[in-house]
Each structure stands twice: as structure tokens, then as C-alpha cells.
Amino acid sequence: MIQVRPIYVICVREFIKFFREKSRLLGTLARPVLWLFVVGNGMNSLIKPHVGFSYLQFIFPGMIGMTILFSSIFSSISIVWDREFGFMKEMLVAPISRMSIVVGKAISGTFISVAQAVIILILTPFLGIHLTVTQFVEVVAVAVLVSFCITSLGILIAARLTSFDGFNIIMNFLVMPMLFLSGAMYPVTSMPPALRHLTQINPLTYGVDAFKHVLLLDATPPLGPEFSLSLDLFIVTAISIIMLTLAALSFRKKE
Amino acid sequence: MRPLIPVSRLSARWYDNGSKNCAWRECRVNFFIKMPIINVQNLSKQFKTLKAVDGISFTVSEGEVFGFLGPNGAGKTTTINILCTLLSPTGGSAQIAGYDCIKNPDEVRAAIGLIFQDTTLDTGLTAYENLKFHAYLYNLDRKLTEKRIDEMLGVVELQGRKRDLIKTFSGGMKRRLEIARGLLHYPRVLFLDEPTLGLDPQTRNTIWDFINALRKKEKITVFMTTHYMEEAENCDRIAIMDHGRIIALDTPARLKGTVHGDVIHLVTSDNQLALQEIERTFHITAREENGGLSLDTEKGDEFIPRLLHSLPVPVLSVSLKKPTLNDVFLRLTGRTIRDEGLQNGKEITREFVRSHRRAQR
Numbered sequence: 001m002i003q004v005r006p007i008y009v010i011c012v013r014e015f016i017k018f019f020r021e022k023s024r025l026l027g028t029l030a031r032p033v034l035w036l037f038v039v040g041n042g043m044n045s046l047i048k049p050h051v052g053f054s055y056l057q058f059i060f061p062g063m064i065g066m067t068i069l070f071s072s073i074f075s076s077i078s079i080v081w082d083r084e085f086g087f088m089k090e091m092l093v094a095p096i097s098r099m100s101i102v103v104g105k106a107i108s109g110t111f112i113s114v115a116q117a118v119i120i121l122i123l124t125p126f127l128g129i130h131l132t133v134t135q136f137v138e139v140v141a142v143a144v145l146v147s148f149c150i151t152s153l154g155i156l157i158a159a160r161l162t163s164f165d166g167f168n169i170i171m172n173f174l175v176m177p178m179l180f181l182s183g184a185m186y187p188v189t190s191m192p193p194a195l196r197h198l199t200q201i202n203p204l205t206y207g208v209d210a211f212k213h214v215l216l217l218d219a220t221p222p223l224g225p226e227f228s229l230s231l232d233l234f235i236v237t238a239i240s241i242i243m244l245t246l247a248a249l250s251f252r253k254k255e
Numbered sequence: 256m257r258p259l260i261p262v263s264r265l266s267a268r269w270y271d272n273g274s275k276n277c278a279w280r281e282c283r284v285n286f287f288i289k290m291p292i293i294n295v296q297n298l299s300k301q302f303k304t305l306k307a308v309d310g311i312s313f314t315v316s317e318g319e320v321f322g323f324l325g326p327n328g329a330g331k332t333t334t335i336n337i338l339c340t341l342l343s344p345t346g347g348s349a350q351i352a353g354y355d356c357i358k359n360p361d362e363v364r365a366a367i368g369l370i371f372q373d374t375t376l377d378t379g380l381t382a383y384e385n386l387k388f389h390a391y392l393y394n395l396d397r398k399l400t401e402k403r404i405d406e407m408l409g410v411v412e413l414q415g416r417k418r419d420l421i422k423t424f425s426g427g428m429k430r431r432l433e434i435a436r437g438l439l440h441y442p443r444v445l446f447l448d449e450p451t452l453g454l455d456p457q458t459r460n461t462i463w464d465f466i467n468a469l470r471k472k473e474k475i476t477v478f479m480t481t482h483y484m485e486e487a488e489n490c491d492r493i494a495i496m497d498h499g500r501i502i503a504l505d506t507p508a509r510l511k512g513t514v515h516g517d518v519i520h521l522v523t524s525d526n527q528l529a530l531q532e533i534e535r536t537f538h539i540t541a542r543e544e545n546g547g548l549s550l551d552t553e554k555g556d557e558f559i560p561r562l563l564h565s566l567p568v569p570v571l572s573v574s575l576k577k578p579t580l581n582d583v584f585l586r587l588t589g590r591t592i593r594d595e596g597l598q599n600g601k602e603i604t605r606e607f608v609r610s611h612r613r614a615q616r
Contacts, residue, residue, distance in 0.1 A: 009391035017379045086375040093339050094392035095364040 002103055006096040010104030011111070014078060018112060028112065032067045032120040036127060039063075053216070058223055060129060061211035062184025064120055064139065068113045068147050069182075069204055073175055075109035076154025080167045098251040102155055102244050109151035110144060117143040131215075138214040142233070146207035149236045152243035153203060159247045182208050187222035203239045206232040292317045292444060292476050293338065298347035299499075300333050307333040309499035310347065315476060315492075317443070320466075322490035323480040324580065326590075330499040331480035332372065335448050338478070339369055352443050365393065368442030370433045372449045378421040382413060382432055385421065386439055393440040407435035411465060427458035434465060438475075447479035451486060463489055484580045495584060502587050511578045514586050517555030518576040522547035525568045536565050547572075 019025060040056050040063060047055040082088040091101050121136055131139070157174070161167050179185070181195060182204035188196060199205045210232035212225040219225070225232075291314035300308040308330045315321040323331040336342040338349055340360040348355065354362040376385050383404060390400040408414045411431035421429065430450065437445055447466075451459040466477065467489065479490070487493050488507050495503040495510070503510060523529040526548055530541050533550065541548040552558045555575045563570055585591050 003394075005391050005394055009388055013377070013380065013384070013388055016384065017377075020379060085378070086371065086373045087377050089341070089369075089371055090375045090377075090389070091392065092341060093364055093367075093369050094389075095361045095394075096392055097361075 001097055001099055003096055003100045006094070006100045007104040007107065010091070010101065011108040014075075014105075014108035015111070017078075028071065028116055029119060031070065032063075032116050033123065035063055035067060036120060036123060040127065053219065053223055056127060057129060057216070059185065060124075060127075061215045062182070062208050064117050064143065064211050065146065065182060065184050065204055065208040066179055067116050067120060068143060068207070069150055069175060069179060071113040071116045072109050072147050072150035073154040073171055075112050076105065076151055076158045077167065078109075079105060079155060079158035080161060080164055083162070084164060092251065098248040099244070101251060102152075102159070102247045105155055106148055106151045106240075106244060109154070110147040113147035113151065114140065114143050117147070135214055139211065142207070142210045142214060145233060145236050145240070146204075146210065149203055149207065149240040149243070152240045152247065156243045156247040156250070159250045178202055178204050181205070183212075183226070184208050188226060189222040203236065206235045210236065290317065291315060292352055293321070293478060294348075294350045295334075295338070296348050298334070298337065298344050298349055300330075300337060300342065301345045306499050308337070308344070311494075311496075311499070311501045312347075313494055313501060313504060315444075315478060317476055318470075318474050319492065320470060320477040320479070320490045322487045322493045323478075323496055324482065324484075324487045324493050324584070325480075325496035326482055329496040331496055332448055333499075334496075335446055335478070335480060338363075339367055339446055340364055365440070366443045368437035368440065368445045370430075370437045370445070370447045370450055372452055374429050374433060376421045376429055376433060376436075381418050381420055382408065382424075383417045385432065386436055389436050389439050395440060403439055407439050410438070410469065411435045427454055427461065430454060430458070430462060431465065434462070438469070438473075441473075442475070444476045444478055447477065449480055449482070451481075451483070459483075459486070487580050493580070495580075495587060497584075497588050503583065507580060510580060510583045514578045514582045516551055516553040517558075517578070518549055518551055519555050519559060519562070519573065520544070520547055520549050520576070521562075521573045522571045523566065523568045524571065529566055529568050529570075532566055532568075533562070537562070 018028075040059060043059065044054060044056040079088070082091070092098075118140060121131065121139060124131060154171075157170055158167060161170070177198075181191075181199045181202050182188075183199065184204070188199045188205065191199065206227065209225045209227050210229060212219065213229040213232065216224050293313075293315035295314070296312050297310050298308055298312070299306065299310045311330075311334065313321075323329075323334065325331055333342065337344045338351060338356060340356055340363055343357055348357075350356065351363045352366040354366065356363050377388070380388070386404045386407065387400065390403065395403065404417075405414070408417055411434055413428065413432055413435065416424070416428065421432070424432065434450075450466075451462055454462070463486070469475065470477065479486075481487055490507060492504065492506055493510060494501045503513075521529075526543060526546075530543070530548055533539055533541050533548070539550050539552065541550040543549075555577070559573055559575065563573070581591055
């Protein structure tokens with residue numbers, strides 16, 4: 001079902017292209033820095049500390065989630081490009097399972113997202129946030145799962161779309177609500193009930209919640225995590241598997 | 256070997272002729288040729304309102320160059336897409352190398368190589384990287400991969416561009432690299448969908464030289480589609496397609512034989528006298544055209560020497576026009592493929608505009 005060599009080579013191709021395109025590489029490095037220093041610091045000076053946390057501390061888990069969200073969704077665009085330029089056919093007529101194609105794409109997207117999350121973690125001392133080594137490792141581990149989940153979602157959407165324009169529109173209608181309804185910028189509990197239901201079907205909510213578990217150690221709701229860590233990780237993993245399976249199936253579908 | 260059983264039974268009669276070996280060999284050759292590598296029975300594909308492929312059946316033997324000729328929209332590409340497992344048919348069956356295209360797609364995929372109408376190379380990678388990617392997808396042995404890549408780059412004469420990005424390649428070079436890639440895993444059947452579309456005549460010839468040379472070297476079956484008549488002449492057999500159906504299937508020579516014979520045009524110093532003489536000797540009525548005589552005949556190349564020999568007047572010039580596949584298509588459908596060729600020009604323009612727009616984004 002899953003073949004190692006095709007997955008490996010699909011990932012390698014993405015990395016080669018990633019490092020070859022200097023603008024993309026620069027954008028990847030710059031985006032988290034921008035969010036942290038400009039948005040984070042700006043908001044921090046605006047909002048007063050609340051129950052022992054500065055706003056910057058509160059938003060930090062959400063910012064990692066946000067970086068992963070953008071990076072993961074945009075790396076799944078490569079599927080749309082591949083289709084536009086015909087390269088997808090090269091993969092589709094090869095004797096490999098559709099699942100291998102999808103998993104290869106998901107793993108390469110995950111790597112790039114996690115790399116961005118790591119950049120943020122390295123820069124945290126400049127913001128006055130100090131992480132222990134355990135926290136660092138835990139955040140990276142959670143980031144891998146969350147990135148994989150969001151990339152899978154992006155791939156599923158990309159797999160079902162045939163035009164580039166459609167992808168842009170859907171992404172803008174999806175990415176922003178996902179961000180605002182995830183508890184990344186403000187506590188989920190402070191939202192009206194209708195919106196709260198939406199947060200519960202948002203995969204990013206559980207990702208951000210997991211980051212809060214690891215980063216905001218003594219916090220309780222509304223600022224701290226809302227669900228248990230095991231539930232967060234279970235949901236994130238389950239969503240990944242469902243998304244990838246659906247994506248593989250939609251590649252198998254032949255009109 | 257299983258084939259021997261029917262062969263020995265069949266050839267019992269010929270043993271008495273004293274030419275046993277010969278008969279046996281011939282029989283065996285026939286047997287292998289008759290084992291089709293592509294077997295399509297009653298295949299059809301219905302898109303929402305359009306019947307793209309309408310119950311076609313044909314077989315292709317191993318080592319054959321088989322061509323689909325027809326205007327755009329005749330169903331050629333749809334058929335290829337079904338055969339290479341990208342589309343599922345709405346009816347009928349298709350087997351390649353003994354595997355069913357619907358039930359065993361992976362085995363079929365491993366047995367075939369494809370060159371599509373539009374390029375499917377990754378322009379952000381080098382020639383070497385594109386080939387290596389392919390080798391990994393087809394699970395070629397690591398050591399073998401390097402050897403094959405060099406071998407195939409040699410075949411298409413692109414060794415010098417091994418480490419160059421595809422972005423920098425010309426259209427003809429891209430095509431050649433795609434052929435190299437399609438052959439990298441030694442497929443048993445190579446599919447070429449309009450292999451020379453949008454290429455200049457010189458590059459087109461080069462690519463055909465490659466394919467013909469390759470055919471001699473490897474025992475490969477080539478299945479191609481085209482709407483260029485000249486290109487179809489390279490095939491062993493041609494299926495002429497129109498509106499999703501095969502309307503004729505034979506060798507190019509026999510297909511051309513179905514339209515009326517050759518036309519000889521000659522200019523003599525005294526056309527009237529020549530006309531009477533031809534009428535008297537050969538019982539053919541020549542027509543006076545363009546200051547000369549035109550006459551319809553079978554096997555014009557053999558007829559010309561006899562004609563010249565019998566004429567009492569000096570002949571100033573002779574030309575022979577053989578029927579082309581275009582005449583065949585014209586006779587079968589009442590249209591020429593070239594009419595559609597113009598539309599194809601529009602198609603290329605549209606494609607160009609699209610890619611241009613893409614580049615601007």
C-alpha cells in the first residue's frame with residue numbers, strides 16, 4: 001500500500017525545489033519572524049497582562065499553530081502546480097499506490113512546516129520566553145503531528161480541485177476562519193455558542209490546544225488548554241489519516 | 256513451451272513436404288506475432304453527453320508500430336488514457352501484456368512508458384533529476400539507475416545537458432528527454448500521444464529517427480496517435496479514427512490501395528498524338544490538364560517505363576502522384592484531416608495564451 005522509495009523521492013524533489021527557489025526559502029524564514037516580532041510585540045503592548053500571563057505568552061502557542069497552518073496549506077499548493085504543469089501525470093501513471101503519492105506530499109509539507117516552527121522556537125529568547133529542553137522537544141513533536149494534519153487537509157482540497165484560481169479562493173475562505181476559530185488569537189471560551197461549535201470542528205483548535213499544554217504549563221481555561229492532551233493528539237492523528245485516505249481515493253477516482 | 260503443442264499438430268502436414276524446419280519456424284513466428292500485447296475489445300467511454308470512444312476493438316502484436324490517425328476529438332487521447340489506466344472505460348475491456356487495465360492497473364503501469372501531448376517534465380529540476388525521479392517511481396535498482404540514465408541520455412543525445420535545468424531546454428530537447436524517460440524502465444509498450452505536436456519539421460524528423468532506430472534495437476511495441484499524415488506513414492498498421500470509431504484498420508500501403516490508383520502526369524512535344532497513342536496501346540483515356548496529360552493507373556511506377564517506351568513522341572517531363580493517407584481519410588469521411596489541422600493551430604494558440612497567463616501569476 002505504502003512504498004518507501006516513491007515517498008522518499010517525492011519528498012526529495014520538494015526539498016530540492018524548495019532550496020532552489022530562493023524567494024520561497026526567504027519567505028519561509030521571514031514569515032515567522034514577522035509574525036512574532038511585529039504582530040506579537042504590537043499586540044503585547046496593546047493588551048494588558050491577564051491572570052499572570054502576558055498577551056505575548058498567551059499568543060505564543062497560537063503563533064506556532066498559525067505558522068504551521070500557513071506553511072502547511074501553502075505547501076499543498078504544489079499538487080495544484082503539478083497538475084497545471086502536467087507533472088502529476090508522471091506520478092499517476094507510475095506503478096505506485098495513490099497513497100504513496102499523498103503521503104510523500106504530506107511528509108514533505110510537514111518537514112517544511114516543522115522547520116518554520118523550529119525557527120520560531122530558536123528566536124523565542126529574544127521575546128523573553130524561555131523554554132526548557134523538554135518543552136522544545138515536546139513542541140517539535142506536537143508540531144510534526146499538527147503539520148502533518150494540516151498538510152493532509154490541504155492535499156485533500158488540492159486533490160479535488162482542478163484550477164489554480166479555485167484553490168486560492170478556497171484557501172482564503174478556509175485559512176482565515178480556521179485561524180480565528182482556533183483559539184490562537186483569543187480564548188475559545190469567550191466566543192458566542194454558535195462560533196464555539198465551529199471551533200470544535202476545526203482541526204487547528206486541537207493543535208493549538210496541544211501547544212498550550214506544552215507551553216502554558218500551569219494555565220487553566222480560558223487562557224490554558226481546554227481539552228486533554230491525549231484527546232488533542234488523538235483527534236489530530238485521526239484527522240490526518242482520514243484526510244489522506246480521502247485524498248488518495250480522489251486520485252484513484254477516474255471520472 | 257506451450258506454443259509447441261498446436262504448432263506440431265498444425266505442421267504435421269508440412270513435414271511431408273521435406274521442408275520441415277522452414278514450415279516449423281514459420282508457424283512459430285506466426286504464433287508469436289499473433290499473441291497480442293495490446294488487446295482491446297468493444298471499448299467505449301462516455302463523458303456526460305459525449306461518446307468519446309464508441310465500441311472500438313483492435314489488437315497490437317509485440318514489436319509492432321501501431322498508429323491512431325484521426326482529427327482532433329476523434330477519441331485518440333481518450334483511448335490512450337484508458338489504456339494507460341488514467342481513465343476507466345464505461346464499457347468493454349482492454350489488456351496490455353496480459354494484464355487488465357482496470358483490474359491490474361499497477362502491472363499495466365509497470366509495463367508501459369508514456370509520452371503525453373503536453374510536457375510532463377518538472378522544469379525546476381535538471382534532466383538527471385527528472386530521470387532519477389522516474390527511476391525511483393519504477394523501483395529500478397540503484398546501480399542500474401545510473402547506467403540506464405547515461406544510456407538513455409546517450410540515445411537521445413542529451414548527455415551534455417545532464418545537469419541543466421529543464422527550463423533552459425528547447426521544445427525538441429524536452430520531447431527527446433521525455434522519450435528517454437519513457438524508455439528508462441524498458442517498457443514493453445511505449446505510448447506516444449501526438450509525439451511531435453508543435454515541433455518544427457526538422458525536430459520532428461530527428462524524433463522519428465530516434466523512434467525508428469530504437470525499434471530496430473529493442474523489441475518494443477509502439478502505440479502512437481497523430482494527425483500528421485507523414486507521421487502515420489511510419490507505422491506498420493494504422494487505425495483511422497473518427498467520432499470515436501475505428502473506420503479503417505490496415506497497413507498504410509493497403510489503406511492507400513483502397514483509394515483509386517496513382518496519377519501520372521506527362522508533358523510531351525505533341526500531346527494530341529500522345530493521347531491517341533495511349534488510347535490505342537493501353538486503352539486508357541488520358542485527360543488534358545495544365546498543358547499536359549493526366550492518366551489514372553494502378554502501380555504507376557511500373558507503368559511509366561512501359562508508357563515511355565511505347566510513345567512515338569518525345570516526352571518532356573513525367574510526374575507520378577501516389578495516393579496519400581489524406582486521400583484515404585477523405586474517401587472514408589468526405590473531409591480531410593487538414594481541415595482540422597487549422598483548428599489545431601487555434602488550439603496551440605489557446606495553450607500558449609494559457610501558459611502565458613500562468614507565467615504572469
